Amino acid sequence: MTHVKHRRKQQKLSDPFLARQTVVGYLFVLPLLLWLAGTILYPLLSTMYLSMLNIKIIGSRGNFVGFENYLRIFNSSQFWNASWRSLLWVVGNAILQTFLAFAIALILQQQFRGRNFVRIWVILPWIVPTVVVVVIWRWLLTASGGIINYLLLSFKLVNQPIGFFSTGRQAFLSVIIINSWRWFPFVTVILLAALVRIPNELYEAAGVDGASRWQQFLHITLPGLQSVLFVMGLVGTLLSFNVFDIIWLLTSGGPASGTTTLPVLIYDTAFKKYRLSQAAAMSVIVGVFLLIFAVLFIHYMAPALDEEGA
Structure with missing residues (x-):
C-alpha cells in the first residue's frame, strides 16, 4: 500500500x-x-x-463562376490528350531510367580498375544545369550539322538527316531520351548504395547451391532492393509527372502539341493564353490525381515493404 x-x-x-x-x-x-x-x-x-473565378491575368479581378472552369476542362480534348501524353511520359521515363540505372549499377558493383573514378563521375549528367543539357542536346540532335546525324550518315545507317524534333512523335521520344539521360545517374547512385548493403555471403551461398545469375538476381538482388524501389517508384513518379523545364526549353510543347504534357499545358494556359483561373483548375485536378495515386501506391506496395522489415 x-x-x-x-x-x-x-x-x-x-x-x-x-x-x-x-x-x-x-x-x-x-x-x-x-x-x-x-x-x-x-x-x-x-x-x-x-479556380472558381474567371480571372485571366495576374492582378485582375474576376467573378465567382463555381465549377465552370472544371466542366470546361473535362470537356476539353486538349486536356485529355495532355493527360494521356503525361502518362506515356511517366511510363517511358520510368522504363528507360530504371533499365539504364540497373545496368550501370550492376556493372559498378563489380570489381574492376577505375571503379571508384567511374562511380564518382557517373553522376555528372545529373548535376549539369538544365539549360546546359538543352544546349548540348540541341546541338547533338540538330538536323544540319548535328554530330548524331553526322555519325549516322557516316556509317550509312540512314540516307538523310533525321529531324529529331520535326514531328510530335519524334520530338516526344527525343525528350524522353534526353530526360532519362539526365536523371538515370541519380537513380544509379541510389540503386548502387542499396546493392552495396546486400551481403556477399548470400550470393556465395546461392552459387554453392547452384543458383544461376538470373536466379540470384530474382531471389536476392530484387528482394534486397524492394524498399528502395518502393520509395523510388513513388517519389520518382511524382517528380517525373511534374517535369516542366526540360520539355519547355527543348520544344515549348511542340511541334503541334506533340510534347505538351499537363505541366506544359498549365503553364501555356496561364501565361500564354491568359486563362489563369482555368490553369488553376487544371492544377487542382492534377494535384488530386497525384494524391490519389500516392495513396493507392502506398496502400498496395507498402505491405511488401512491411514484410521485408518484419
Whole structure:
C-alpha cells in the first residue's frame, strides 16, 4: 500500500515536467508548421479559390463562376490528350531510367580498375544545369550539322538527316531520351548504395547451391532492393509527372502539341493564353490525381515493404 502511494506521488510530481516537455516540443515544431502553412497550405487554398473565378491575368479581378472552369476542362480534348501524353511520359521515363540505372549499377558493383573514378563521375549528367543539357542536346540532335546525324550518315545507317524534333512523335521520344539521360545517374547512385548493403555471403551461398545469375538476381538482388524501389517508384513518379523545364526549353510543347504534357499545358494556359483561373483548375485536378495515386501506391506496395522489415 505504501509503495502504491509513493508511486502515485512520483507520478504527480512528474506530470508538470511532462507537460512542460510537451509544450516545449510544440514550440519547437510551431515554426515549421507555420512555414508549411504559409508555403503549402495557403497557396493550395488560394489556388482552389482562384479556380472558381474567371480571372485571366495576374492582378485582375474576376467573378465567382463555381465549377465552370472544371466542366470546361473535362470537356476539353486538349486536356485529355495532355493527360494521356503525361502518362506515356511517366511510363517511358520510368522504363528507360530504371533499365539504364540497373545496368550501370550492376556493372559498378563489380570489381574492376577505375571503379571508384567511374562511380564518382557517373553522376555528372545529373548535376549539369538544365539549360546546359538543352544546349548540348540541341546541338547533338540538330538536323544540319548535328554530330548524331553526322555519325549516322557516316556509317550509312540512314540516307538523310533525321529531324529529331520535326514531328510530335519524334520530338516526344527525343525528350524522353534526353530526360532519362539526365536523371538515370541519380537513380544509379541510389540503386548502387542499396546493392552495396546486400551481403556477399548470400550470393556465395546461392552459387554453392547452384543458383544461376538470373536466379540470384530474382531471389536476392530484387528482394534486397524492394524498399528502395518502393520509395523510388513513388517519389520518382511524382517528380517525373511534374517535369516542366526540360520539355519547355527543348520544344515549348511542340511541334503541334506533340510534347505538351499537363505541366506544359498549365503553364501555356496561364501565361500564354491568359486563362489563369482555368490553369488553376487544371492544377487542382492534377494535384488530386497525384494524391490519389500516392495513396493507392502506398496502400498496395507498402505491405511488401512491411514484410521485408518484419
